[in-house]
Amino acid sequence: MRVPLSWLAEYVDVPPGTSLEDVHAALVRVGLEEEDVHTFDLQGPIVVGEVLEFVEEPQTNGKTIRWCRVRVAPDGETAADGGEAVHGIVCGARNFFVGDKVVVTLPGSVLPGPFPIAARTTYGHVSDGMIASAKELGLGEDHDGILRLSTLGIDAPVGTDAITLLGLDDAAVEINVTPDRGYAFSIRGVAREYAHATGAVYRDPVDQVQATAAVADAYPISIVDDAPIRGRVGSSVFAARVVRDVDAARPTPPWMVARLKLAGIRSVSLLVDITNYVMLEFGQPIHGYDLDLLRGPILVRRARAGERLTTLDGKDRALDPEDLVVTDDRGAIGLGGVMGGAETEMHEGTRNVLVEAANWDPVSIARTARRHKLPSEAAKRYERGVDPAIAPAAVSRVAQLMVDLAGGTADESGSLIHEAPEREAIRLPDGFVSGLIGVEYTADEVHDALAEIGGAVTRVDGGFDVVPPSWRPDLTANVDLAEEVARLLGYDRIPSVLPVAPPGRGLTRSQRVRRGVADTLAAAGATEVLAFPFTTEADNAVYGSPDGSPVASVKLANALDASTPYLRRSLLPGLIGVARRNLSRGSTDLDVFELGLVFLPEAGRAYGSAELPIGWERPSEEVLDALNAGIPAQPRHVGVLLVGDRIGKQPGVAAEPVGIADALDAVRRIAHAAGAEVEFAQGSHRAMHPGRTAEVRVGGRLVGYAGELHPELTTEADLPRVVAVAEVDLDAILSLADEAVEATPIGTLPAATQDLSLVVGAEVPAAAVAAAVREGAGDLLEHLHLVDDYRGAGVPEGAKSLTFALRFRASDRTLTAAEASEAKLAGASLAAERTGAAIRD
Known part of the structure; x- marks a missing residue:
């Protein structure tokens, strides 16, 4: 998750002069791992300029350039680069007009790349700077023409610092969000964590929005899930609100484009940008439908066999009966919690919008996203768990921004289905946290830490009853609460003690x-x-x-x-x-x-057919036996x-x-x-x-x-x-293998060495011959080694000559040559009996 600092500061007090490293350090203290920092990599002077005049000059290479006179400072004042108020600039773009306000990068400035700007001679002129495009400034991918400020609704005085004007002086920290802390995929969640780490005042953005009242007929919606996965209903919350008469062609404000860019989201269009902005702000994914393209009421259900949907990325997808879909009278119009459908997509001609914010089952969304290979920003949040309580506030926030920025009018009321179950209290006995963490925490410290994360903490006999906040689906047991206490009160309080292994234990x-x-x-x-x-x-x-x-x-x-x-x-x-x-x-x-x-696995046997137990319940022995039986040999x-x-x-x-x-x-x-x-x-x-x-x-x-x-x-x-x-x-x-390996004693008496050459069929394995010789020679044979495998002159066709080096030794006496020869011949005899071997002449 990338968090722009200016956005973070709207909801938590960030002291002036706080650096990106300071913010990272604060978030690390509460367990959010730092990843990177992001800036626009711009260096001024970059200012607002006004095009006074230009001359189009065709070139011999077929290209036409414009030799422009651009005012970059008010009359009588010196430009930000120390030069005159009017600069001559060569520009290859042709999408601007005399009188346009543009962004001028003056000599000495640096664009992302890095790309330093200097006065240089080109096309027969000295170009004293550059008129910049949105892509060159790092604001977007548009490189076809220069950025005209009028298209952004901006009319700033000539010479104004464009970096500040466009929000390009902002920066963002990036953190790694673990799967259990989905709430940190939002400015709302990260601001809360920063407040935990620093004690700064936190302002919940959800509390700053007046949620719209819901009425039954604002827009008809319903949820029917006749095939829940393991008893979990696919959708428990669905909020909707209509905004009418929007101007979808209006530009997205520069401050919003800059924040989205720093957060890693590409600016698409005003209406889409607003939904993405609120998703990042609240952590609640939003989807907008072109209201005029909808046909009838909205129904959320599981997909039907053979049903298909073209998603916003233009791909036609075969739906699975496990997929949750949003439908109208024509069928599926969206892949619930993952991606909307192309048929009802918002576009530049959209006039009326139905804004949707829902809550989806994480398991269903994770399976659908993987099945369709669609790791969308929405799915990334839903599969980790989204706060089910904020959907009405989220659609109201989107409606407010569409009114303010797109000139729309929001309906007075909205639609809402809210069937999310209430969180149950978790019993936290006195002393449990201290016993688990190894730190002596007072009852007041435990109470205050859990209240700080948003829990409803009630004192009961022998401990606390804690109802976790709606945005923390990961808190399901007393051990989770203990971890929160340790996290908020500081991991540095946990002593570094090396545990002592009980006697008699060690590696198996x-x-x-x-x-x-x-x-x-x-x-x-x-x-x-x-x-x-x-x-x-x-x-x-x-x-x-x-x-x-x-x-x-x-x-x-x-x-x-x-x-x-x-x-x-x-x-x-x-x-x-x-x-x-x-x-x-x-x-x-x-x-x-x-x-x-x-x-x-064994052929013909089914594996993994046992029903998985619920994660927080201890499975019975019968269940464990069934699970083990469903695991193949490993x-x-x-x-x-x-x-x-x-x-x-x-x-x-x-x-x-x-x-x-x-x-x-x-x-x-x-x-x-x-x-x-x-x-x-x-x-x-x-x-x-x-x-x-x-x-x-x-x-x-x-x-x-x-x-x-x-x-x-x-x-x-x-x-x-x-x-x-x-x-x-x-x-x-x-x-x-034997668990206890016996060491072979080293013989102290002289050894007798002899060679044995045997002729056998070429198909007879040398190991079989060696085994027979070893067995026949008896205990006096200390070592046997194959030294030669010969096939050629002197050996019959289809046969081979195997030569073994033999070493004989007795533990109680010096062997005679006759004893060694007798043992060798006994080995050769048994080899002859078993393999047809004959002593080579």
Whole structure:
């Protein structure tokens, strides 16, 4: 929210000389985070000038310029830039006339950009300044011609400071408004917060408006909601008032244009600007209808199946039965709380206006805005909660401005439906605030703080009953009230005390292992990343289904991005996206990993069907069980991706590109950090390279895959041909690993080393042969390592020779060569039995 200082000062006493930083500091004290400051970035002298004469001079480039004589100071006086009262100025615009009052930027001034103005020679003349357009002054987007003050209804003396005249000397602070404090999306709300922070006198703008009396037949309106969302009626308040005989073609006053501009709102036309102005002032969105284009009474209802509406942005929209719409006899004429319809739009020919201010259910508005991708200023306020008590005052304020600025006549009475429920009292026991916040507050301090925010505070036995003000829908429980007390009385009173953890508590085993895995991978040079858990159904089918069988995916009801509405079944799509983004920015060598949840629903099972409990009520165990049953399995995975060179090219050292070996090493590190023994076997995965994919097993159970990404997928993702990846189920590894890891004792007696070469069929996995040798050799075998895989001369066609390095050791004696050979041959024998291996001659 952007807050112009001059506007803020109308409703709260801002001391003279208060800077933007002072205002920000005050608002920060009451919990409103500062964002930025905004000014018009103008520097004078910029004055009102009068066009005395001009000569049109065609140029050789086909352009015609005007050589103008412009009075910039009264006769006999020196101009603001120290020059003469009449300046010669070259101007390319042709929309002004002799006698027009214009805005002249004199030499030495600076326009937004920054764009300094100086006397310069152009088109054969010395142009001593510039006649400015609205866009050049920062007032709007109109750059077709210069700004004629008569079009704004201004007739100021020549030489008048135009910066002050047009309200361009104002500035605004910008604050971040959290979702629970929608009231701060208004000058009214921010002024109240500034008063809380400084103790300044606050004047509620709503109290300064005389709300119009409502009668039944002022304009017929009705609300029918036959399909409320979770029992919440879509609209509870609807106020309307008619203003007749307005002059919609009148210009918007400069002070209003300047304030709207600083507040981030573009000036459109007088009538629209008035509705936007009151929205910013009160926090109540306003909509105006061309009364002569309405057909019959207004009805608020849910949209019907197949109904369509063309909104003010010119887009034809298919309405959803959940959408709230404003209708007349022809059908929908507005998307309630989000955007009006084009058929009844106010325009320059509008003579009679029906002004509407309503209150809409935040949930309905939030869903509609996201469904139609319409994050309008109105929706932004309604989905956070708008004060239901101010609608009559808001339409009266709009009517007053339309009378004052557009020359209209407001009807004596208006229409009003007000069915908003009364706020219920919240019990706040004595001592509750102090016990929760950790500060000793007196009963008077608690009472005064809650009264200051607008609450109706009543003393009862053992505490207070507090009815929150209508503009604070976020205050629903005693903890909310406690937070308000702490906020208003100062967060600086809360002591900084480090809580002491109860003995015996600390990180769980799972937490320790997760940290250990991340530390181990990071120590090996990998970078941890955090990717969004959202993906496409196609990616889930490719990366989340190793064998290519159909899989189920969880689809979000309100996805942040419609192109990725599904929850991921694998971490790999996110890592590929990270790699693609970094490669496009010049990072050619990457080693990244992520620890995160994946979502694995069962096919044919409905999820999320349980009714959500009301937020402020403790759900029953049955409800909790139903909610938990509606959540799919969410195991924690570890994903790794490497691309580029593992060792870069150096003088005398060739580059070493990444490959499947690096993916296997990463998995070994993960398993080591988790205290598990990992095994690899030849595998296949739909997303991975045939022949360069390994199954990862712990205790014989499949827990993941490692290898190289399929070349077709690397090409599709604009990645190098070789991308090493691995993904394992960390939760599964934890469940299979021993909680207590035994250290292997270091042998003190001599070891006997021997090699064993076995010839087996080419299709036999080396891991199967190694497992048989290890088992057959018995306890004397301390270490086994595959050192060679040979296929060529001397080995039969369709076979391979596997050479293993074996290390034997006994814990109680020195082994003889015969004992080692016997154990080796026992291993070879079992390998022959299981895999058909034969000792190579």
